[in-house]
Amino acid sequence: xxxxxxxxxxxxxxxxxxxxxxxxxxxxxxxxxxxxxxxxxxxxxxxxxxxxxxxxxxxxxxxxxxxxxxxxxxxxxxxxxxxxxxxxxxxxxxxxxxxxxxxxxxxxxxxxxxxxxxxxxxxxxxxxxxxxxxxxxxxxxxxxxxxxxxxxxxxxxxxxxxxxxxxxxxxxxxxxxxxxxxxxxxxxxxxxxxxxxxxxxxxxxxxxxxxxxxxxxxxxxxxxxxxxxxxxxxxxxxxxxxxxxxxxxxxxxxxxxxxxxxxxxxxxxxxxxxxxxxxxxxxxxxxxxxxxxxxxxxxxxxxxxxxxxxxxxxxxxxxxxxxxxxxxxxxxxxxxxxxxxxxxxxxxxxxxxxxxxxxxxxxxxxxxxxxxxxxxxxxxxxxxxxxxxxxxxxxxxxxxxxxxxxxxxxxxxxxxxxxxxxxxxxxxxxxxxxxxxxxxxxxxxxxxxxxxxxxxxxxxxxxxxxxxxxxxxxxxxxxxxxxxxxxxxxxxxxxxxxxxxxxxxxxxxxxxxxxxxxxxxxxxxxxxxxxxxxxxxxxxxxxxxxxxxxxxxxxxxxxxxxxxxxxxxxxxxxxxxxxxxxxxxxxxxxxxxxxxxxxxxxxxxxxxxxxxxxxxxxxxxxxxxxxxxxxxxxxxxxxxxxxxxxxxxxxxxxxxxxxxxxxxxxxxxxxxxxxxxxxxxxxxxxxxxxxxxxxxxxxxxxxxxxxxxxxxxxxxxxxxxxxxxxxxxxxxxxxxxxx
Numbered sequence: 001x002x003x004x005x006x007x008x009x010x011x012x013x014x015x016x017x018x019x020x021x022x023x024x025x026x027x028x029x030x031x032x033x034x035x036x037x038x039x040x041x042x043x044x045x046x047x048x049x050x051x052x053x054x055x056x057x058x059x060x061x062x063x064x065x066x067x068x069x070x071x072x073x074x075x076x077x078x079x080x081x082x083x084x085x086x087x088x089x090x091x092x093x094x095x096x097x098x099x100x101x102x103x104x105x106x107x108x109x110x111x112x113x114x115x116x117x118x119x120x121x122x123x124x125x126x127x128x129x130x131x132x133x134x135x136x137x138x139x140x141x142x143x144x145x146x147x148x149x150x151x152x153x154x155x156x157x158x159x160x161x162x163x164x165x166x167x168x169x170x171x172x173x174x175x176x177x178x179x180x181x182x183x184x185x186x187x188x189x190x191x192x193x194x195x196x197x198x199x200x201x202x203x204x205x206x207x208x209x210x211x212x213x214x215x216x217x218x219x220x221x222x223x224x225x226x227x228x229x230x231x232x233x234x235x236x237x238x239x240x241x242x243x244x245x246x247x248x249x250x251x252x253x254x255x256x257x258x259x260x261x262x263x264x265x266x267x268x269x270x271x272x273x274x275x276x277x278x279x280x281x282x283x284x285x286x287x288x289x290x291x292x293x294x295x296x297x298x299x300x301x302x303x304x305x306x307x308x309x310x311x312x313x314x315x316x317x318x319x320x321x322x323x324x325x326x327x328x329x330x331x332x333x334x335x336x337x338x339x340x341x342x343x344x345x346x347x348x349x350x351x352x353x354x355x356x357x358x359x360x361x362x363x364x365x366x367x368x369x370x371x372x373x374x375x376x377x378x379x380x381x382x383x384x385x386x387x388x389x390x391x392x393x394x395x396x397x398x399x400x401x402x403x404x405x406x407x408x409x410x411x412x413x414x415x416x417x418x419x420x421x422x423x424x425x426x427x428x429x430x431x432x433x434x435x436x437x438x439x440x441x442x443x444x445x446x447x448x449x450x451x452x453x454x455x456x457x458x459x460x461x462x463x464x465x466x467x468x469x470x471x472x473x474x475x476x477x478x479x480x481x482x483x484x485x486x487x488x489x490x491x492x493x494x495x496x497x498x499x500x501x502x503x504x505x506x507x508x509x510x511x512x513x514x515x516x517x518x519x520x521x522x523x524x525x526x527x528x529x530x531x532x533x534x535x536x537x538x539x540x541x542x543x544x545x546x547x548x549x550x551x552x553x554x555x556x557x558x559x560x561x562x563x564x565x566x567x568x569x570x571x572x573x574x575x576x577x578x579x580x581x582x583x584x585x586x587x588x589x590x591x592x593x594x595x596x597x598x599x600x601x602x603x604x605x606x607x608x609x610x611x612x613x614x615x616x617x618x619x620x621x622x623x624x625x626x627x628x629x630x631x632x633x634x635x636x637x638x639x640x641x642x643x644x645x646x647x648x649x650x651x652x653x654x655x656x657x658x659x660x661x662x663x664x665x666x667x668x669x670x671x672x673x674x675x676x677x678x679x680x681x682x683x684x685x686x687x688x689x690x691x692x693x694x695x696x697x698x699x700x701x702x703x704x705x706x707x708x709x710x711x712x713x714x715x716x717x718x719x720x721x722x723x724x725x726x727x728x729x730x731x732x733x734x735x736x737x738x739x
Contacts, residue, residue, distance in 0.1 A: 001441055003462050004452055006032055007428045008419075011465045013481055022468050023478040024412065032427060034418045035393040036411065068230030084235035086214065091237075095213040096272045096298070097143060098159050099150055115146050125152055133207065133268045133294045134333040134390070136397035158205035160258070161213040162251035162274070163243060168202060171257040175265050178202050206265055206291070210255055211272035214240060233346050245547075245614045246607060248275035253572065253602040256285065260565055263288030270296035278302045278548070280555035283314045284565040286332060293330045298337040298397055302548055305338040305359050306531030308391075308398070309379050309502060316387035334389050337397035340404060341541075343689075344673050352668070354675040355689025358405045361541035362669060363678040364533055366512065368526055368686035370407060374474040375510040375527030377417045379502050385421065392418075406690040409476045416470040423466045429454045463494050471509050501528040542672040543613055550609050571603045617671065624667040631659050684721065692724075699723035 003010060013020045071079070080088050094100050119125050129152075132139040143150040160167045169178060182202065219238035226232055243251070252274065259266075266289045271277055277300045286292060295315070297303055303311070315334050322329035341361045346353045354362065359369055384391050391398035392414060402410055422428065430451040441458040444450060454462075468484050487509045488494050496505035497516055500523050508516060510525045524532075539545045555563050634656045668674035678687075685692055699720050702708045708723045710716045 001458060001461060002439070003458060003465075004428045004442065004454075007423070007462060010461055011468050014478070018480065020481045021478045022472065022481045022484055024469055024472045025465070032418070032422055034415075036414045036418065037394065068226070068232075080232070080236075084232075084237075087219070087235040087237045087239045089218075089236055091214075091218060094216060095159065095161075095211050096209060096270070097139070097150075097153055097157060098209075098213060099154060100216060112146060116148060119149055119152065125156075129153070129156055130207075130268065130293070133270070133296065134335045135395045136296060136298060136335050136337060137400040138395035141395075156205065156207055157270075158203070158208045159213070160208060160210045162210060162248070162254070163212045163214070165247075165251060165254065167254050167258055170202075170204070170262050171254040172261075174261045175204055204265070206267040207270075208266055208268065209270040209272065209296075210258075210274065211270075212243065243275075245275075245610045245617075249607060249610045250602050252276040252281075256281070256565060256569060259285040259288045260569055263292075264290060267291050268294040268296075270294075270298070271300060272296075272298045274300045276302065276547070276551045276554075278551045278555075279307060279310045279314050280552070280562055282311070283318060283562075284555060284568065286315075286318055288565060290329050292332050294333050294335065296335040296397065298335075299339055301339055301542075301544075302551055303336070303339055304341075304534050305373075305376065305401070306534050308336065308338060308376065309383060309531075311336060312380065312383035312387060312389065315389070316383060319387060331388065334391075335397045336391065337401050340401060343675055347674075352674040354677055355691045356406065357687065357689045359530065360533070360687065361539070361544075362675045363685075363687045363689070365678055365687065367530060367533060368512070369530070369688050370409075370413075370474045370476065370686070371510055372526040372530035373405070373407065373410075374413055374417070374470060375499075375502075375504070375506060375525045376530065377413060378420065378506070379504050379527065381417050381421050382504075385425075406688045406693050408693065409473055412473040413470070416466070416473045420466045420470055423462060426451070428462070429459070432456055432459050460493065464488060467494060467507055471507070474509070497523055499523055499525040499528060501525075501531075540666075540670045543617060543670065546613055546616075550606065550613070553609075554603070554606060568603075571605075572601065620667055620670055624664065624671065627659055627664050627667065631656055631664070695724045696720060699726075 001010065009025055012023050012025055014023055015021075068076070085091070086093070092099055119128075132142055139153065143153050158168075160170070173181075219240050221236060222234070222238045224232045224236050225234055255271075255274065255277075263285065269285070269289065269292060277297065282295070282297065286295060297311070311334070315332060319331050322331065340358055341356075342358075343353050343356045343361070357363065357369070359373070360367065380391060383389075390396060392402075393399060402414075407413070428451070431453055432455070433453050434455075441455040442452050443454075444452045467488055471484060471487065472479055488507055494507070496507060497511060498505050498520070500521050502525065504525065504527075506525050510527070511523065512526060512529060515524060533539065535545065535548055539548075554568060557563060634652050637652075665674060665676040669676050699708070702723055703719060708719070708726070710719060716722060
């Protein structure tokens with residue numbers, strides 16, 4: 001049975017002593033090119049043991065056990081950049097596309113002549129630059145080409161600083177008002193002086209990036225603590241103190257005011273590291289920007305991977321409304337980099353950091369991240385195709401995020417998702433019907449240049465193939481054919497189950513355990529479960545759930561209706577007027593006392609909630625210190641049997657165990673300074689981290705070198721998992737070199 005050439009081959013089944021195995025096809029997407037090839041060297045096929053490709057530590061896992069002194073200076077510098085950036089010696093950037101003066105102050109003669117000749121022409125640069133704004137990684141690589149291009153990119157943007165709250169008055173006055181005021185100032189000057197004053201006072205660009213900005217000078221040098229092998233456990237430069245909740249909320253309202261007053265003049269908007277930005281806020285901001293062509297959202301705390309589909313749905317709806325407007329407004333290209341959870345830094349003793357999960361702040365034992373990502377990618381791909389967005393080709397912010405995830409088989413997952421979408425959108429055939437001719441399953445009624453008609457039997461085999469490919473890609477290795485058919489086929493046809501939340505039709509593989517035993521209206525796939533796990537009450541990392549609810553309340557009424565940006569800003573309370581005597585000579589007290597906020601700065605009710613969250617966080621730090629002191633006291637005195645009764649000693653012992661195993665780790669996790677230990681030597685771990693993949697790689701090397709050998713009479717099917725478990729906690733960043 002031969003499918004159309006654009007589809008490729010059908011599933012490959014190979015014999016095995018345990019039964020026939022289905023392996024991944026080579027070239028799962030057939031002849032259709034979706035531009036998914038990664039920037040680095042082509043990744044090996046799924047069934048092969050691909051080398052570990054952590055994007056920030058590539059080729060720097062020290063399997064040989066070298067000491068720090070044995071590394072070259074270049075290796076030391078690159079290792080420091082990978083582990084401790086941006087708090088490194090002579091850091092180049094103080095914000096995205098905003099460079100420090102020192103490292104970028106090289107002489108122009110050092111630039112390549114060809115680059116200067118081509119991009120020194122502003123007409124050429126201005127035609128290329130807008131196309132890169134919707135491709136965050138491509139723009140970063142463009143800047144890395146030469147100092148000249150980095151300067152030109154920086155000078156083409158207007159950077160609004162949320163750290164110093166410097167919005168250059170554009171959050172208080174409109175561009176027209178500022179220009180009128182400047183014109184009035186320059187009435188007594190010559191034309192040349194007046195033009196120079198306008199440019200010097202309030203330069204404006206339709207390309208705007210809003211983000212926190214680190215200080216020009218880096219923080220003080222601090223002592224570096226090292227492990228036995230000499231490797232640094234902390235950065236050599238102290239990290240600056242981050243902005244408070246209240247400070248970041250005021251910056252959020254400044255963003256809203258800027259969009260309200262000057263959104264009409266903005267063509268390209270990039271938001272980076274904004275703590276309170278969410279989907280309703282983005283939709284409100286875009287509604288005030290009729291000329292907007294590019295929206296970039298990168299590393300914003302509340303915009304995690306689970307927000308990808310809600311963001312695309314909102315922007316697809318917005319773009320549809322803009323296309324139907326009279327006159328039509330430009331299509332908004334979205335570039336999105338979800339918030340990446342690196343995990344807390346290591347403590348001096350190497351503890352505290354359990355894993356870098358990317359998708360989640362810590363391990364969730366019920367979460368299968370590969371299935372969750374697979375389910376999400378199916379929906380994200382469909383929404384991108386529907387809305388004309390590019391999230392997946394190399395160079396975009398979203399693809400850059402995916403490449404950072406601890407999944408060695410992600411490229412294969414993308415190819416299989418593309419093949420699945422192509423099959424269901426009719427890219428390979430024009431329909432199913434009665435086939436005439438010598439081939440009983442395939443017929444070209446309009447010649448070879450057109451799509452063929454296929455038989456029902458071939459359609460079933462093709463559908464089975466695309467789903468099997470995706471499941472194998474998510475699983476990371478070939479699977480028994482019998483198990484796959486049980487997941488996919490019911491009464492001779494592929495059985496799909498409709499998720500009640502994301503409205504996707506998925507196979508049973510993408511549902512957890514007994515989820516399909518519930519009523520259909522409660523079916524929830526792994527992708528939606530991942531989205532919920534980052535928004536529910538159990539997401540206490542840095543008060544994530546409370547912060548999400550507060551940001552949602554700004555644009556949402558108690559009845560669930562969405563407020564417009566005008567209504568949100570109309571709730572901002574101005575400082576009260578001074579007390580004035582009434583007709584009886586008494587001083588009337590104003591309705592609300594004056595506050596420290598500038599006029600039009602923030603909603604007072606929201607600021608009060610933010611201050612309450614800050615107090616709760618501070619109270620958590622005090623409670624943590626108190627718990628530690630109590631545990632230390634118990635550790636010293638619980639052996640003094642002459643002072644305490646037997647029951648009191650039992651209570652003290654139980655309290656000490658609970659505090660160390662539960663309460664203290666929970667408080668540390670909520671403060672963002674530690675991760676709770678969940679995995680304790682289990683063989684099957686579905687919530688993947690880079691540390692887990694390192695241990696698996698070490699296990700593979702140990703097996704290949706003969707360090708781990710099965711001398712028993714029975715076959716160990718999970719030999720790699722057994723070896724990984726025996727390696728224990730090794731493989732973390734503090735131990736990838738050997739002490």
